[in-house]
Amino acid sequence: MRRTLDFLLQHWLDIGELPARPRFSDHSLETFGSVLDACERIADEKFAPFNRVVDTEEPRIEGGKVVLPACAVEAARAYVDSGMLAAAQDHEMGGMQLPCTVEMAAQAFFSKAGIGLGGAGMLTAGNANLLRVHGTPMQKAVFAKQEFAGRWSGTMCLSEPQAGSSLSDITTRAEPDGEGHDADPLGPRYRLRGQKMWISNGDHELTENIVHLVLAKIPGPDGRLVPGTKGISLFIVPKKLVDTEARLTGERNDVALAGLNHKLGYRGIPNTLLNFGDGRFPVRADAGGGLDGRGAGAIGYRVGRPGEGLRCMFHMMNEARIAIGLGAAMIGYAGYEASLKYARERAQGRPVGPGGKDASQPPVRIVEHADVKRMLLAQKAYVEGGLALALYCARLVDEQHTGAPQAAREAVTLLEVLTPIAKSWPSQWCLEANSLAIQVHGGYGYTRDFPVEQYWRDNRLNMIHEGTHGIQALDLLGRKVVMDGGAGLALLTERMQSSLAAAARFPELQPHAQALAAAIEAVGDATRAAWASGEPDDALSNAMAYMQAFGHTVIAWVWLDLARVAVQQLQSGQGDADFLRGKLQAMRYFHAYELPLVAAWLGVVSGRDPVCREMRDEWF
């Protein structure tokens, strides 16, 4: 994978140009390389060997505490020591001021070696990053800084048992915490009560403290919660209370572990149900404090203005979603590598010659069979394509923050429209890659003696969390391609067309450029046709088919652009010819076997097909 990473980073995304920018001026291709080296090594040593262990030894509760296997504790420590939690942060926050592109590339090693071990760090970093942007200086100094240092860890508490995709229905309440609640140096102080579901890393003993970021509603003057998302605010709810010097006060907050979810995969990270403020751990009960006068209610400090909780949360959502996509691509990559290794070792069957098979000849390695090559090529196209898209998006994040004004604005626009694809496409297709990795192994792949069945289970989560597949599709067709008069789609189309022009200069790429041009046009036409009636229902009933087609078009574009770089290098005699031909062949595979699906998917979109929306419950 390292060779592919270097190819993407240096020859496609040109990260060598970044150290010329003031923010990255301490860096060079060499320092970027050392970060990758270090992360690859730690992932190989502290993560990969224990990936199966965290699957088998699932988190469990003992004496009210979440117990993880020792290797998980060690991996978490190694991750903190790597400095990756704050890799992209300012020096003064304890960070390395790495570009997001390099940070994500480094993160890829951890995700590939053990998603269940590597995922928790990203949560903490995301939490701290949100506070860095939306918190007060004190909140940053107390909470974000400890998180970036790995002393405390972080969670995101959005969903509730009755409110998953529909956050407008959350019922966790936050009420001002008595007198002086407005004057707390840590932020306006509230008491929270409610249940939060699906909280990854919601309880554990890995760090001294846990910083929960919790969405809750502040009741109106009539004591009722405001319907819809507008009533949602954001709160810092530490598991253990702290002072302004980031010292534990010795008070346990009223946050209780209510249960662990037993998952199909992704088991390295405990997934919890948390009760906030149910009175199990009364806190500051003196003088009639708390919701019941006896200390019940989890103490939380508001972040940002009341009612702006979702806005703050969504500010960080793009990067979180790109990271999910990257993780999905990396689980896919792990399966690809495992099945390639197996296919190179396993002998079985013989090629069909003109006279049939010659059974007196020794069997060949299965990597020589056309259908096995198909399964490996498909995996390669999916996982390298997904990785490339994630890094492309990360590069846009760098552009957003450090590019020239025009470039930065364009990066924001492109990120809006690409994020649903960066999240959804690898979640779906790198899961398919994992299924192919099982298939390459035959019966062996169905056993726990090989790692591929676990990858497949682990990856199944990614179409569900951080916005389900269906939510991504609605986001894409319902919002991203129509906002600002369709500016995002227009700009992306422009970028794709300039890639086409570059590719068309090479005769062997011309037919591929033409096929892609047709797909791009079809997506544009379908977008207009979908919205032609102006009825959201007409368009959005087929949002999923639209997202399929859009995603495959984007990846076909990414592959064509990678192939163009490969051809350029081949012609100029740079690089390893075998490696570059592999990139070309993966593009050919994707264009021949996958790109034609785009037109097939778009039919129902363009026709605003009513089959799904007209279906009735009683007909099932």
Add this chain to the structure above:
Amino acid sequence: MRRTLDFLLQHWLDIGELPARPRFSDHSLETFGSVLDACERIADEKFAPFNRVVDTEEPRIEGGKVVLPACAVEAARAYVDSGMLAAAQDHEMGGMQLPCTVEMAAQAFFSKAGIGLGGAGMLTAGNANLLRVHGTPMQKAVFAKQEFAGRWSGTMCLSEPQAGSSLSDITTRAEPDGEGHDADPLGPRYRLRGQKMWISNGDHELTENIVHLVLAKIPGPDGRLVPGTKGISLFIVPKKLVDTEARLTGERNDVALAGLNHKLGYRGIPNTLLNFGDGRFPVRADAGGGLDGRGAGAIGYRVGRPGEGLRCMFHMMNEARIAIGLGAAMIGYAGYEASLKYARERAQGRPVGPGGKDASQPPVRIVEHADVKRMLLAQKAYVEGGLALALYCARLVDEQHTGAPQAAREAVTLLEVLTPIAKSWPSQWCLEANSLAIQVHGGYGYTRDFPVEQYWRDNRLNMIHEGTHGIQALDLLGRKVVMDGGAGLALLTERMQSSLAAAARFPELQPHAQALAAAIEAVGDATRAAWASGEPDDALSNAMAYMQAFGHTVIAWVWLDLARVAVQQLQSGQGDADFLRGKLQAMRYFHAYELPLVAAWLGVVSGRDPVCREMRDEWF
């Protein structure tokens, strides 16, 4: 499901006509119905409640014996008591002389309720059925009869650790067992030595004895094994030796349990590695017997002629493969029912009206969201389509055995070409249905608190066992559509076209008939184009894409035919209108969302695309 079964059996496959045939003359629609009633009840009571138990309490070895949970033992007993083992057999074999169509329909309940519990019976029945056709009268009376009665159980021992898809490479040897080996009343007696892998139900304590059917090679005069499949013979190897009265002699045969495979799913059936003849259980060591003169070597009785082992085995393969497809469809069905129930209960989100969403309204049940309806419709189209195809094939088996000569011959021809689809299509698409069932559940679907994640794991096996997906594709394009000058494809096309003509009489079905006609023509064209160069490699490199397209065309045909029956009933006022409209809508879904993929898949087939076969190991 029962309503759909009745619709398929009575109104589509017209099983009411079968009791007019001599073999089924004791039966009537009523007796068929009671068999289905009984099986549904046993499956509901003895299988469904324990499906999760057999997943969690995996088979394990204790004191050299395979231990299963008590519920598995009880389920196996209930299955035997149901009489299903011999349901389709002659009265004199202890059977009910049920049509295969009804037998499969009844079997469907067990597969849906617990594939891991219901699968073992099918193995025993298949084993006994093979002996019924190829065994001597004594072998039938001793072995097949005890199996049909449920006193002994059966296995199929084909694969070896180094030989899975490539049976020509098996190395298990069978040598004549000393003097008088030709005169044993149970059949020519051999001593076998070798290892057999992936043996389902290979060892357990459920029955008094286990009858292994083992493929092995008889060495030539030079002591060497003949390369290729031609050297393969078939043997009965009982775990415990028996006499001609089917009594245990008290001698343990030299068959040793070498290990259990720990599987991703399908855990109700122990999957074993067996050592035949390694001397761990020396048998009949007197007078220097056995391969080493000390009793080593598993005693086996040859079935059929030397070298005809594979032919005997493949004789039964069609029905085994249809049964696999049926099982896959049923696991899909279980997920469909579970997710439909969940979607009807779970409230989440609101419809988008012209003014957006109204958060002050209560949330709706998710079955009202278009994308959830899409996921349910897709599942319905996959699982009912898969079930219909399996029963259609079963009906052909009945036609083969009890139809008029011309019809019987045609049934054989159609079965050849449909079997790879009946096996592969549900294995792939009903697995996809299971993934959609998880998706409908959101985060809950990813936990073990709901059954859908297990269904998904269980179903993943079906693309692997009884001939992998790739093997099915080679069988279809490399053999079935070209054998006898393409007679199978021609006859199937004829059948499909007569369905088109019938459908085209109804205006609302006309556009669908046209779309299907185009797909059928495209498949025919692609078949010719694939073989146009005459090079097997050219054609077969894209066998998988061909099978995808072929399968979807077949299912689109099945659905159109079902829709035609539904429209007829609706017009004549028969049946439940909601139920019938559901069938129509599932057809519309499949034709709008899935049928267009056929053309997209066929491109590489028609163009004999070389991308996969030209890929090189060193380019990966």
